[in-house]
Amino acid sequence: MSNLPLIPHAPGEQPVEIATDGAYITVLYKLANFRCEQKVMFVSEQDGTTIKVTARPVDMNPSVVAACDCKFNLSAKVGPFDSGSYTVKVFHQTDNYGSPSETSEVGSANVTVASTSPQ
Numbered sequence: 001m002s003n004l005p006l007i008p009h010a011p012g013e014q015p016v017e018i019a020t021d022g023a024y025i026t027v028l029y030k031l032a033n034f035r036c037e038q039k040v041m042f043v044s045e046q047d048g049t050t051i052k053v054t055a056r057p058v059d060m061n062p063s064v065v066a067a068c069d070c071k072f073n074l075s076a077k078v079g080p081f082d083s084g085s086y087t088v089k090v091f092h093q094t095d096n097y098g099s100p101s102e103t104s105e106v107g108s109a110n111v112t113v114a115s116t117s118p119q
Helices: none
Strands: 002-004 016-021 024-035 040-047 050-057 070-080 084-092 103-113
Touching: 016 084, 016 103, 024 040, 024 050, 024 084, 024 103, 040 070, 050 070
Parallel strands: 050 084
Antiparallel strands: 002 070, 016 024, 024 070, 040 050, 084 103
16 A cells, blocks of 8 residues: 555545556545544455455554544555456545544445456
8 A cells, every 4th residue: 555646536526546457456545534644554355246445544443643634545456356347345444533433435346357367
């Protein structure tokens, strides 16, 4: 995962871009809102042809947090996956500081992963 320069998205446009790269899927989550100075990671899981990718704080139970929120452009490359068609859903999860963690879907796309085996 990397922190990229801020890239705004148009109003009404989903804040994620999802693409394939061989057997991998890349996710760009634009203007993700997390606490300033908070380390963030992506967690992925697969259930059949659905791949769930969640951006979440590394520390889900912080004892001290910054008194501000910041926007980040985050990217991740997940996989490898077998050849085929998948639905990728991207989620945003908050930490448990002050209230229970909340998870919301921020975007999705249908993608096709190409075979990476030699022909």
